[in-house]
Amino acid sequence: MTTTPHYVIIGSGSAGFGAAKTLRTGDADCRITMVTMDSLPFYNRYNLPQVFHGRHDWRDLMDVPPAQYAELGIELRRRSRVVDVDGAQRFVSLAHQEHVAYDRLLVCAGGRGYLPENLTEYFGLMHGFGSFEAAMRLHKDLPKGGTAIMIGGDMTGIDLAMTLLETGYNVTLITTSQTFWPHRVTTQERDRLLAALEAAGMKVLKDTRAVGVSRENSGKPAACVTLEDGTEVRGDVVMPFCGLASSVEFMLRADVDIERGLLVTPELHTSNETIWAAGDVCQIWHDQEKAYKFFHGWKNVRVMGELAARNMLGANEIFDVNIEDRIDVDADGKISSTFWIH
Amino acid sequence: MIKSNDTDIQIAICGSAGDGTIASGDIMKRAAAAMGFNVIAFDVYPPEIRGFGKCISRIRISSKQTYSLKQESDVLVSLNDSHAIPHAAEVRDFGVVIYDDNLVARVAEGGHISAHIDAAQIPYGFSIRQISEQATNSSRSRNVVILGCLAGLFDLSAENFHDIIAKKFATKAQSVIDDNTKAFDAGLKAGRTVFRLDDIKVRAGKIKSNGAEAVMMTGNGAVVRGFLESEIESYFGYPITPATSIMERLAVEMPPRGGKFLQTEDEISAIAATIGAAYTGSRAATATSGPGLALMAEMIGLGVMAEVPSVVVVSQRGGPSTGLPTKTEQSDLNLAVFGGSGDAQRIVLAPTNVEGCYRCAGMAFDIAEIYQTPVILLIDLYLSNRYETVVPADAGTYTPKPRPQINLEGGENYKRFEMTKNHISPRALPGQPGLMYTATGLEHNEQGRPNDDAHMDMSIKRHEKLKGAVHYPGLNVSKRFGDKGKVDVGILGWGSTFGEILETMYQAQAEGISCSAMKVVMLSPLPLQSIEDFFDDCREVLIPELNYEGQFAGLVCGALGRPVTRLSRATGSPMVVREILDEVRRLSGREPAPVQAVGAMGARS
Secondary structure (H helix, E strand, C coil): CCCCCCCECCCHHHHHHHHHHHHHCCCCCCCCEEEEEECCCCCCHHHHHHHHCCCHHHHHHHCCHHHHHHHHHHEEECHHHHHHEEEECCEECCCCCCCEEEEEEHHHEEECCCCHHHHHHHHCCCCCCCCCHHHHHHHHHHHCCCCEEEEEEEEEHHHHHHHHHHHHCCHHHHHCCCCCCCCCCCHHHHHHHHHHHHHCCCEEECCCCCEEECCCCCCCCEEEEEECCCCCEEEEEEEEECCCCCHHHHHCHHHHHEECCCEECCCCCCCCCCCEEEEEEEEEEEECCEEEEEEHHHHHHHHHHHHHHHHHCCCCCCCCCCCCCCEEEECCCCEHHHHHCC | CCCCCEEEEEEEEECCCCCHHHHHHHHHHHHHHCCEEEEEEEEEECCCCCCCCCCEEEEEEEEECCCCCCCCEEEECCCCCCHHHHHHHHHHEEEEEEEECCCCEEECCCCHHHHHHCCCCEEEHHHEHHHHHHHHCCHHHHEEEEEEEEHHHCCCCCHHHHHHHHHHHHCCHHHHHHHHHHHHHHHHHHHHHHHCCCCCCCCCCCCCCCCCCCCEEEHHHHHHHHHHCCCEEEEEEEECCCCCCHHHHHHHHHHCCCEEECCCCHHHHHHHHHHHHHCCCCCCEEEEEEHHHCCCCCCCHHHHHCCCCEEEEEECCEEECECCCCCCCCCCCCHHCCCCCCCCCCEEECCCCHHHHHHHHHHHHHHHHHCEEEEEEEHHHHHCCCEEEEEEEHCCCCCCCCCCCCCCCCCCCCCCCCCCCCCCCCCCCCCCCCCCCCCCCCCCCCCCCEEEHHHHHHHHHHHCCCHHHHHHHCCCCCCEEEEECCCCEEEEHHHHHHHHHHHHHHHHHCHHHCCEEEEEEEEEEECCHHCCCCHHEEEEEEEEEECCCCHHHHHHHHHHHCCCCCCCCCCCCCCCCHHHHHHHHHHHCCCCCCCCCCCCHEEEE
């Protein structure tokens, strides 16, 4: 019988990888398994717009060499979809019919692109940007000098849009309430930010709503968005950037409290004794606001992963919810955001 | 040398017996050959006829000439994870592992191959079983689905696969061809939808531009072709792995050509019948493996003593005894060269590749008849079962020679074993008027009559007559490759291992090591002068071979008394290029190889 604990981490992003490294630092002998849907080892998704600057080899986006997984003794399970977590029996069920038992589980599954209810049926027609593959598909489908239509315009989308403008593409933005997500901006700030985007060359469509997405030929990407007044906006690709929805479906049987995300204490502990959560998948209790809140952004997510790992090892640290959340435009019209710090 | 813009990928397909693994590999290699690539392929399968043993088909596809399989595969396809998991580590960094990600039955933790894919390798999961079922209402076509996945991923021509599938199943119902084609197309569609993350490059195939159509051939197949083109007339055999396919093919090919074919009750009968038929002037052969050769030793001695030309193919496998029936080894060299009673020198030829099998088999009857002695064609499982693309025009350097005319004047003075200048005597066939003689295993005089006093003279005759064989035209009994003149390291090799030796030599040269390689095709008699010249040019000589004792090294050392470094391996698997290269580096002083536990066999002697 072994006493070496087995830590399973669901998710391989900055929270997951940071947690794995922290676990190894704190326990040289423990077993660490990282399960992810992704095809690639850990890379910096915030650098994905770089594919439009010619970085087409995924290895160029990696922050750590693949060999580091072996060096750290991390068992990496890629292209592995978690379909269920049994919080009582303590095992994770994978779609390919394998159960992975754990002693302690960290959920860092992040989120998937949120889509307004009226557009969900068009999901398959639109381009995503959540992975290297998606970024490369966009690069392939968007002709040089072509136009990307963005619905929403969260901060991931704005970052990409700025890169597209810099590299000779056109961007049409159809605003929604998720524009500039996850920042909460006043009407005045929003107008100022949108003006900055227009000044940068972006076409901004305000005070309207996308109600349909279509393509002209089967096999080609969607290239047209219908607005609520019947107007058609044409481009080469259509992309939703409406924030994230936490990936929690597989946690329904895990005996944890769930709202929009997994509800965790400031120690990032779920209501299940052996399960922690970190990153975009969790809502952390904010004692001052008496509510569970998301804390998005690379820096926050990484900090959460490392903190959760330390707590899994026995510490009792609290996530500092008083974090800086700022978006601004400088004198040159350049937008800066704490979301982009990485 | 393989350049960066060449195609050079190795695909390993791993499954369980009954999964269609070998059939899948067969279609893959034939399709690749049809696309114009050079192909080397080798299948590993279990000794059990049926059951759940592991099967692996490895196929190296290249736009350039290659000489062996690569140590690391670029692609591993798993049709059975429990078998494929140990081979995941064989895939190179940024290579690909393809597997079924939609299993029906639960697997134990760690039982899925995705748990064993290194972070630097690229996983591609497909619903292989489901795709097969949707396409054909059966999961039995998983082995063809994965070919479609490969074709889709690497943009290989579907047309070539369709064509090979149609040919492979031509003797079966049309529905079999249709289902396999559907399965392939469904896999193709799935493969094409996957975003590629690997760095594998497959460019258009372009085989040697002599206009000839390349054909896929195994070593055993090449032996058969050589036999048929040199007009074999009689074959007697008893089945034994890995030589059986020679017999099976000749059983089909010989009768329509007027040849005599007989499966005998055992190996002793097979060699006895072969010697008997050869005595009558028929071009006769048999094929066996090490255990069979052990049984044949006495009758081969009769062939030596009675100076009867015949051909014995020996495809080696792991031994002794039943040993490793489906694994390769080069451990029957001593038996082939020395086996039997008395001073029974015979000719032993050891081709190094498939084309060499064709060439040696084609020449073996001529050589046997000229030198009036048994010729052993010594190959091994790795060569017997290895597929290579061969361009017939290249292989056709052998042209069957006119049969030696047996047109002798009869009479009282006819001496079947006459002492001649070249020690080769006039050979008559039974029934020729006035040319009657006694063929016997007893020592005899020139007339063939039993006579003990002639033993010394006849021993000299039987040995001396073979010396000319090392100069036999067109055979290349030895050949040097690589750097000319003085070199730091020379690699001396024989048989199937020479492919790995050549690959090693080219890699060593690319590293700046002064290096040559020499193959020795005639093991008995040894071409001593050329081997000695090679030793003179090499500061160090390395002999890698697939046996524990270093039998070839022992043979060479015994003949020349020169020191060599042995690299002897008895693993049942082909020699590993990296191991040879490490040794070459060490010998050249470039980089010390790590000390390995090879005992005395790894030592210089």
